Amino acid sequence: MSSDGQATVFIDGEAGTTGLGIRERLGHLPVTLCSIDPARRKDADARREMMASVDVVVLCLPDAAAREAVAMADAMGDDAPRILDASTAFRTDPAWVYGFPEMDAAQPERIRRAARVSNPGCYPTGLVGLLRPLVKAGLVPDDYPITVNAVSGYSGGGRSMIEAHERDGGPAFELYGLGLGHKHIPEMKLYAGLAQLPLFVPSVGHFAQGMIVSVPLHLDLLPGTVSLADLHGVLAAHYAGSDRITVAEPCAKLVADALAGTDRMELRVHGNEELGQAVLTARLDNLGKGASGAAIQNLALMLGLEPPPPV
Numbered sequence: 001m002s003s004d005g006q007a008t009v010f011i012d013g014e015a016g017t018t019g020l021g022i023r024e025r026l027g028h029l030p031v032t033l034c035s036i037d038p039a040r041r042k043d044a045d046a047r048r049e050m051m052a053s054v055d056v057v058v059l060c061l062p063d064a065a066a067r068e069a070v071a072m073a074d075a076m077g078d079d080a081p082r083i084l085d086a087s088t089a090f091r092t093d094p095a096w097v098y099g100f101p102e103m104d105a106a107q108p109e110r111i112r113r114a115a116r117v118s119n120p121g122c123y124p125t126g127l128v129g130l131l132r133p134l135v136k137a138g139l140v141p142d143d144y145p146i147t148v149n150a151v152s153g154y155s156g157g158g159r160s161m162i163e164a165h166e167r168d169g170g171p172a173f174e175l176y177g178l179g180l181g182h183k184h185i186p187e188m189k190l191y192a193g194l195a196q197l198p199l200f201v202p203s204v205g206h207f208a209q210g211m212i213v214s215v216p217l218h219l220d221l222l223p224g225t226v227s228l229a230d231l232h233g234v235l236a237a238h239y240a241g242s243d244r245i246t247v248a249e250p251c252a253k254l255v256a257d258a259l260a261g262t263d264r265m266e267l268r269v270h271g272n273e274e275l276g277q278a279v280l281t282a283r284l285d286n287l288g289k290g291a292s293g294a295a296i297q298n299l300a301l302m303l304g305l306e307p308p309p310p311v
């Protein structure tokens with residue numbers, strides 16, 4: 001606690017893309033941000049000392065550095081701060097709580113009580129947001145062969161990709177992860193409730209922020225007779241109370257960066273019933289609900305505060 005009774009927060013990786021986004025949003029919460037001298041921001045002793053002095057540490061680091069930071073906290077035993085980790089390192093670790101408050105009615109309470117919370121990946125936020133309620137409701141079987149196509153703005157690749165795009169002007173559009181082993185796949189499977197790994201084809205475009213995650217479905221492969229309205233209805237009911245996730249009407253075109261700069265996510269069910277085909281889409285800002293916006297929601301819950309209204 002700071003001298004004025006506010007919770008203290010240290011963002012390890014404060015100068016990076018996600019760290020900066022969290023710092024900007026922290027103004028909406030009654031907390032005290034503690035920072036280390038920028039010249040010592042990678043100094044293990046300085047980071048350990050700061051970690052030991054605060055209530056919550058938010059890790060906005062590459063996976064390896066996040067693991068190192070967690071090892072430092074482990075060594076502090078009962079004096080360790082609570083941790084919110086933005087990296088991929090602990091997202092499928094059963095000892096951590098997954099920071100997707102909208103995924104179940106009980107999830108906000110689990111986050112409130114947790115010592116360690118993992119912030120979801122940007123692509124899994126879209127995929128889990130779309131599929132989990134449909135799998136739970138039995139409309140999409142857990143063994144359906146799920147394919148996920150997605151496009152992200154280049155800020156998704158952090159500082160080095162931002163610099164490459166802003167310096168060299170491209171590429172305009174590129175598929176990647178074509179070895180089909182992207183690090184988000186186990187997280188998608190686990191939290192969407194799937195029995196097998198989804199086939200995931202990510203891509204990145206020459207725009208800074210924004211993301212579309214899309215999932216094609218063949219309606220005749222779903223159990224019984226499932227209509228587009230059934231899929232929409234389950235999603236609309238699940239997210240009815242959310243101020244961040246909305247279930248919108250289908251549209252013919254979807255622009256990837258329309259929610260850039262916001263913490264919101266829009267889900268849609270598009271399709272053609274005559275053809276028996278549907279496409280689920282999630283649109284979000286990879287840096288908003290896909291990273292810093294979700295982190296602020298989780299941080300507020302961890303500190304027993306009301307999450308601020310979404311940017």
Ligand SMILES: NC(=O)C1=CN([C@@H]2O[C@H](COP(=O)(O)OP(=O)(O)OC[C@H]3O[C@@H](n4cnc5c(N)ncnc54)[C@H](OP(=O)(O)O)[C@@H]3O)[C@@H](O)[C@H]2O)C=CC1
Nearest residue numbers: 013015016017018042060061065086087155156158159291
């Ligand atoms: N960008 C996005 O859309 C999303 C990112 N994430 C995750 O958030 C985490 C941070 O990503 P992002 O902000 O994009 O990455 P950036 O590269 O923009 O930022 C990472 C920051 O961590 C610093 N850093 C690296 N190693 C250390 C260390 N050992 N000690 C202290 N600081 C260190 C970097 O400094 P320097 O640059 O000098 O090396 C940089 O400031 C990653 O795990 C990423 O996967 C999650 C969801 C979405």
Ligand SMILES: CC(=O)N[C@@H](CCC(=O)OP(=O)(O)O)C(=O)O
Nearest residue numbers: 086087088121122152156157204
């Ligand atoms: C465009 C781009 O490169 N995006 C990143 C994902 C960013 C993200 O979500 O980070 P986490 O891995 O921490 O979840 C990637 O595919 O690795």
